[in-house]
Amino acid sequence: MIIAADASLIKSPLSSAFRGFLEGAEKHGAQIFLLDDYSPEDYPNCDLVLSMGIPNLRFKRHDSIDGNWNIYKRQEQIFKTQAERRSNVLVVENGFLKRETPSEYRTYDGSSQNNTSYHSLILNGLNNRGLFSRGDPPRDRWKKLNIDLEDWKTKGENVILCGQRNGDSSIQHISKSLGAEYNKIEIAIYNLIRNAIKESTSYGDVFFRPHPLTPIDQDSYKDVVLSKNYEKPLEFDLENCALLCTMNSNASVEATIKGIPTLVMDEGAMSWGISHTEPDILHNKNAFKKQSRKRWANNLAYSQWNSSEMKSGEAFEYIRYLIMEEPCKLTFNKGIPKNETVAPWEYAFKQFLLD
Numbered sequence: 001m002i003i004a005a006d007a008s009l010i011k012s013p014l015s016s017a018f019r020g021f022l023e024g025a026e027k028h029g030a031q032i033f034l035l036d037d038y039s040p041e042d043y044p045n046c047d048l049v050l051s052m053g054i055p056n057l058r059f060k061r062h063d064s065i066d067g068n069w070n071i072y073k074r075q076e077q078i079f080k081t082q083a084e085r086r087s088n089v090l091v092v093e094n095g096f097l098k099r100e101t102p103s104e105y106r107t108y109d110g111s112s113q114n115n116t117s118y119h120s121l122i123l124n125g126l127n128n129r130g131l132f133s134r135g136d137p138p139r140d141r142w143k144k145l146n147i148d149l150e151d152w153k154t155k156g157e158n159v160i161l162c163g164q165r166n167g168d169s170s171i172q173h174i175s176k177s178l179g180a181e182y183n184k185i186e187i188a189i190y191n192l193i194r195n196a197i198k199e200s201t202s203y204g205d206v207f208f209r210p211h212p213l214t215p216i217d218q219d220s221y222k223d224v225v226l227s228k229n230y231e232k233p234l235e236f237d238l239e240n241c242a243l244l245c246t247m248n249s250n251a252s253v254e255a256t257i258k259g260i261p262t263l264v265m266d267e268g269a270m271s272w273g274i275s276h277t278e279p280d281i282l283h284n285k286n287a288f289k290k291q292s293r294k295r296w297a298n299n300l301a302y303s304q305w306n307s308s309e310m311k312s313g314e315a316f317e318y319i320r321y322l323i324m325e326e327p328c329k330l331t332f333n334k335g336i337p338k339n340e341t342v343a344p345w346e347y348a349f350k351q352f353l354l355d
């Protein structure tokens with residue numbers, strides 16, 4: 001197998017993951033070359049290109065305040081080239097469980113990071129939009145995580161809406177489709193939920209929990225009831241939570257493991273398939289159906305790998321297996337790989353955005 005990597009990744013926030021994966025790949029006979037020696041559209045054919053996330057539209061400006069226009073342009077061309085060649089991109093990001101937590105998060109607990117921290121390795125898409133497992137994988141990796149699936153809980157009262165970082169790659173297609181900044185969309189979602197549960201006696205209050213990296217603008221959120229625990233870890237908001245709602249935040253994964261019913265509105269959510277995706281649950285708590293989460297948990301465990309597993313080549317061997325067993329499904333549409341807004345929600349959001 002031939003793998004291409006950008007040397008700048010070695011200096012990125014996920015550098016340990018990139019270095020570890022390449023080290024393990026070389027141990028198993030992979031050939032590796034650096035993209036730096038070639039133009040983004042004219043590098044040699046390869047089976048796999050490593051990428052830190054997907055092209056982010058907030059960088060698609062010459063005057064980008066992040067100063068990442070050149071990075072965006074290069075990354076966009078690489079995704080486009082790999083799609084045209086019917087080849088693959090391995091999207092590397094933070095994991096979903098036992099992952100590294102940036103120190104700038106409000107909920108950061110100061111814990112040190114080590115080889116047990118996990119990073120996600122997903123082919124040809126971000127999070128649940130990409131390929132990370134096949135069929136019904138064994139339970140070995142979930143057991144290794146040593147995380148218990150708590151019993152489903154139905155005694156909570158509150159509805160918690162978890163926000164996401166404005167401009168984040170995982171929700172950029174939503175802002176683009178609806179033509180609004182994501183913080184405005186979040187307020188629309190909040191109003192949608194609040195109006196829906198007014199017709200139901202199943203729930204108590206609706207609280208909004210901002211993303212840890214979102215500045216709190218009291219004027220913008222003056223009509224939104226903020227959770228009193230938003231500066232604390234999520235578990236504080238889950239104590240009396242009957243339903244956790246979000247677009248595709250990783251909070252839905254944490255809630256699902258804790259046995260809290262979830263409502264997700266975008267198929268990029270890693271809890272997609274085990275969560276509610278239609279608004280019926282807002283009108284009637286009894287619409288919740290207990291499902292077995294074992295298969296979901298097994299698949300989730302195969303989406304993330306720690307440094308020692310990458311350095312040994314175990315992670316590479318599994319990614320190679322996926323590539324060999326599955327045809328390339330990378331598409332690059334309008335600058336975003338495999339992203340579309342979930343249609344049933346789009347009209348409802350626009351109603352609240354126009355009000």
